[in-house]
Amino acid sequence: MPLPIVFESLTAFANTCFYTVVIPGELKVTNVIPIAKIPETKSLNDYRPISISAKLMLLLEKLLYYSIAIAIYAILQPITTIPSRKEYTLKVPVWI
16 A cells, blocks of 8 residues: 555655754745636736645644644653653654
């Protein structure tokens, strides 16, 4: 089944981005497309801007949010031992 391979690849990509603190520039670009509000447009006010973001960037943002939330939760709990970095490696399956 090819889906586990995709999940492993996305997880490895997300972890690499988080640990190196480098996000590829292609993921940071958002395209803004004007969509007409009414059939006959006469001015720029007759358009509505619609942004199209890279879905992978939105996915990375959500994963980063959850990993930060888990880390904050772990910090706020009474700490008996200091966990290793391996224990905080993101191993969450990603649903696209």
